[in-house]
Amino acid sequence: MTQKILAGIFASILVAGFVFYPLLVGSPQPVKSLNTEVTPTGVNKKVTMIANETVVQIAPDNALHPGGVMYNAYTFNGTIPGPTVGIDQGDNLTITLINKGKLIHSLDFHAGIGPSQVLSGSVSPGESKTWSLMGINGGGFLYHCGADGLNGVWEHIANGMYGTIVVHPQNEQKAKEFAVTFSEIYNNADPGVFNEVNGTGSFDIGKFLSEDADLVLTNGMAFKYVPSVGQVSKLELNPNATVFKVKPGEPTRWFINNPGPTDGVAFHFISGQQDVRDGFNAEAKDYGVTQLNDENWWIPPGSTSVIESTFPEPGVYVAVDHNMADVVKGGAFAILAVDNSTATDIPDGAWVPPKGSEFVGGNQQAQWVAEYGGGQANQTATSGSNQTAA
Ligand SMILES: [Cu+2]
Numbered sequence: 001m002t003q004k005i006l007a008g009i010f011a012s013i014l015v016a017g018f019v020f021y022p023l024l025v026g027s028p029q030p031v032k033s034l035n036t037e038v039t040p041t042g043v044n045k046k047v048t049m050i051a052n053e054t055v056v057q058i059a060p061d062n063a064l065h066p067g068g069v070m071y072n073a074y075t076f077n078g079t080i081p082g083p084t085v086g087i088d089q090g091d092n093l094t095i096t097l098i099n100k101g102k103l104i105h106s107l108d109f110h111a112g113i114g115p116s117q118v119l120s121g122s123v124s125p126g127e128s129k130t131w132s133l134m135g136i137n138g139g140g141f142l143y144h145c146g147a148d149g150l151n152g153v154w155e156h157i158a159n160g161m162y163g164t165i166v167v168h169p170q171n172e173q174k175a176k177e178f179a180v181t182f183s184e185i186y187n188n189a190d191p192g193v194f195n196e197v198n199g200t201g202s203f204d205i206g207k208f209l210s211e212d213a214d215l216v217l218t219n220g221m222a223f224k225y226v227p228s229v230g231q232v233s234k235l236e237l238n239p240n241a242t243v244f245k246v247k248p249g250e251p252t253r254w255f256i257n258n259p260g261p262t263d264g265v266a267f268h269f270i271s272g273q274q275d276v277r278d279g280f281n282a283e284a285k286d287y288g289v290t291q292l293n294d295e296n297w298w299i300p301p302g303s304t305s306v307i308e309s310t311f312p313e314p315g316v317y318v319a320v321d322h323n324m325a326d327v328v329k330g331g332a333f334a335i336l337a338v339d340n341s342t343a344t345d346i347p348d349g350a351w352v353p354p355k356g357s358e359f360v361g362g363n364q365q366a367q368w369v370a371e372y373g374g375g376q377a378n379q380t381a382t383s384g385s386n387q388t389a390a
Pocket of ligand 1 (some may be wrong): 051074104105106144146147156161
């Protein structure tokens, strides 16, 4: 009997040894998760995200919204959306979340796997948190505030706390890249689409629960990239709009992010078709091939789709959320295919830190243009470790 007990104890120690072996000797290399095995690149990029409550303009002054629309937003780094973060497959990303606001905020990075990598946990006003995640699977992913342990997460997302993180896969093909986030606003100061808004608004939970959005933003503003509609009878939508520019026939890649908070995006290029590159390929080194030559791709809330396309003829193309109510609310952007487009003519808010570069995101777009304005923007730049963006 004693021998059986002793044998049982030894067997338990042996099993425990196997179970805890990785903890005792450190993580084995390469890193495996789900269907992907990736060898770490050794590159450690750093990004700082500052959470705050900020008034921002979310619609231009036009006939639909006389005087424009101001809103009591919640933001990362002062803008809706927060900065687009870019890393390569196998890179380590160290994130510091600093809470300069009056409310509890947090972060949830869909690019990671496991709570220790994905979630910051609640960060109180005046406090900060630093943690790391590894980019195992390539793709575009949403990040967003999770409020205080999900308590109020709907309001923090509805108020603007989200952004895109791109994990460039190992075998990613070169293309001109853009990030565009479609999102809804539920504004208690907005009496309706065609009425003047009564001052600076805030989150309207009644409109939110009945899915009655006032605006659809593209990178933080309705009609941000749409100067006007109408060929014969013209309606000015945004005199300050910049449009996307591409060369005719040039490969382009679009990270279309939909944080919601509740509505999907029926994404379509007018006069174009698109390849949907969601997921990951069998070798786990490139984007998947979900649909080729697709006309319209449904992006549910909480998701980023990777869309590739070329625009063969010179001229104007328009990307829309093909739900027409969402077009009225601002969910569209214009693309001009023109020979004099350059590699660095990326509109405000749409820049993606390129693969193999030292850039992480944040406020680095001007620095990137200064370094690569000669047309080398999508070429591989110097890789390094400990790259930082605020
Ligand atoms: Cu928050």
